[in-house]
Amino acid sequence: MKESMRQQPLDQDLAALLADYQVLYMKLRGYHWTVTGPLFFGLHAKFEELYDEAAEKVDALAERLAARGARPPVTLREQLALARLKEDAGQPSANDMVRNVATDLETLNVSLRALEQAATRAGDAATQNLVQGYADGQEKTIWMLRAFLHG
Numbered sequence: 001m002k003e004s005m006r007q008q009p010l011d012q013d014l015a016a017l018l019a020d021y022q023v024l025y026m027k028l029r030g031y032h033w034t035v036t037g038p039l040f041f042g043l044h045a046k047f048e049e050l051y052d053e054a055a056e057k058v059d060a061l062a063e064r065l066a067a068r069g070a071r072p073p074v075t076l077r078e079q080l081a082l083a084r085l086k087e088d089a090g091q092p093s094a095n096d097m098v099r100n101v102a103t104d105l106e107t108l109n110v111s112l113r114a115l116e117q118a119a120t121r122a123g124d125a126a127t128q129n130l131v132q133g134y135a136d137g138q139e140k141t142i143w144m145l146r147a148f149l150h151g
């Protein structure tokens with residue numbers, strides 16, 4: 001516990017972000033498994049693509065924390081306590097699944113842009129570049145998901 005109290009604000013933000021991506025990862029896996037209806041094939045594949053991306057981000061954020069000399073959250077319990085995104089134990093419709101993912105990505109982008117600013121102020125270019133790239137990429141994904149919903 002003492003170690004986490006010594007953590008810098010940037011480390012806390014990175015750990016919370018990692019935790020958010022773990023929640024999103026599991027949500028996407030659940031949607032990949034349980035989506036039904038005429039959109040099954042497209043969404044089943046899209047959710048897999050998105051959970052693979054989320055898993056890569058979890059790994060990169062953990063390694064960024066380690067490189068900064070901080071310990072990443074390593075248990076699901078710890079990650080759930082840190083996460084700001086919420087799990088989904090329900091069975092949403094296919095469209096609601098897409099809407100939930102788009103909303104989570106929008107929430108993440110607010111956190112990413114805030115962390116990008118904080119990293120810039122702290123002079124941590126590696127963190128800044130990492131989260132900036134995520135936010136830029138997710139803006140495109142959000143546009144595609146919203147376009148799907150309005151089609």
Ligand SMILES: [Fe+2]
Binds near residue numbers: 032048
């Ligand atoms: Fe699968």
